[in-house]
Amino acid sequence: MLSNTGIAQQCVVSLLLLFSLYDGANGQGFKVDLNSPKSIVEASKVLAKKLISYYKGDQPGEILGILPGPPDSGRGPYYWWQAGAMWQTYVDYWHYTRDDTYVKQTTDAILFQADPPKNAFMPVNWTSSLGNDDQAFWGMAAMLAAEVKFPDPPADKPGWLELAMATFNTQAAPDRHDELCNGGLHWQISQYNIGYDYKNTIANGCFFNLGARLARYTGNQSYADWAEKTWDWLIGVQYIDEDWNVYDGGYGQRDNCTVVTKSQFSANVAVLIHGAAMMYSHTKEEKWKKAVDGLLDRCIEFFFPKGIMIERPCELEDEMKCNVDQHSFKGYMHRALATVAQLAPHTHDKIYKVLKTSTEAAVKSCLPDGTCGFRWTLGKYDGDVDRGPAGQAMSALAAVMTMLIDVDPSKIGAPVTADTGGTSKGNPDAGSLPGPFDPPPPLTGKDRAGAGVITTVILGTLIGALVWMGLDLWEGEK
């Protein structure tokens, strides 16, 4: 995923948008009655159908599971991770609406990009942009599938829980951790990637989120320990401050994480508050209740200033600076808060109130066919397709479908655990097979004869990889 460093370094051509295309206020817009479960489901169906039209991965010649991209391939604007977020949205879509139209596509996509046999969402194709957060967005799709009892994969395939565990295990492994800044994950997985030195909130927030959810689902204390350690680290380096502002990150080698990049993006808050609510639901500890309440109040104040969500650092009054990634962030916030309302019921009324006003605005950003805009405060479609439209579509769908938490609470259950009906197949050793970042195994005596050949092959591969990664530099977004 891109991070704030992206914005600083990116050559953004800022355009003043022309807003006069469509007028949602004169009855031409997208219609839904947010007080009617039936209407919400029907509207969600239209939005889900529109969103899937941006996915080409199951067509001939395309790559299964991903949205058109990545940018440097010339195939489209989306990085690999964003499809992981899209499948999360479809898992939740099934959970909220029970419409199974996309179950097979979702399952096929997640299982393919899990990249068997390692199954930890680290396909070698995407190495050059593979951050811990990118990997985790796919791992969180699998975790969500376990939590909402999404139909299991075929018996000969790994279970949803196993895929989430594989993701977590690779991130908890010693090779992802060092002493810089007293701990914390680097943003990128490969030290050869640009942005490796950045130790940021999203990478650590996603790891915290997965740990918290695995702890709650399995009851295994190792996950809870990792989650708490990661949370405490985020507080320690002051990426989360005493007023519950959530900042973007800092550099390790360069300044030991003491110079904090202060932009506040909603995706960081979404994974943190969702993870904190999981820890609260799991432990009932005051520490996590305080975290949920503190993050929630600050988040509503900051991201929903008039009851309508705005992506504050880049969605400015007179200028749109949000990139393709950031166009999808509102969806994560709406989905995360809806789940927080279920995990920490005392937050329900406060959350539902703000999600509703925000969703009413989101709906006004859509055209009758379900094409949606990014600027929900406009009261009409913004015509901003250049940096999407899949992110805008995910966000609007997330906003509309999660309205069902209030209208029909008995039907939309909170995420389950192994003790409350969850049956997904796990595997504590998942993710331990070799992957693209592992050194070659040590040579034994009888291997030595072939060692020269192997060295040549490895060297060739390394040089190839460096050239290939080098080609990626132009992005300037890392």
Ligand SMILES: *[C@@H]1O[C@H](CO)[C@@H](O)[C@H](O)[C@H]1NC(C)=O
């Ligand atoms: C990797 O890229 C190749 C070539 O485009 C493609 O055939 C393959 O399906 C991709 N694998 C994954 C896991 O994306």
Ligand SMILES: *[C@@H]1O[C@H](CO)[C@@H](O)[C@H](O)[C@H]1NC(C)=O
């Ligand atoms: C780096 O920062 C951590 C706190 O985040 C501190 O404990 C550690 O001593 C610092 N290391 C150096 C070399 O300054």
Ligand SMILES: *[C@@H]1O[C@H](CO)[C@@H](O)[C@H](O)[C@H]1NC(C)=O
């Ligand atoms: C708990 O999780 C840890 C970390 O993944 C794993 O090593 C251990 O085997 C698990 N314990 C049980 C009882 O599953």
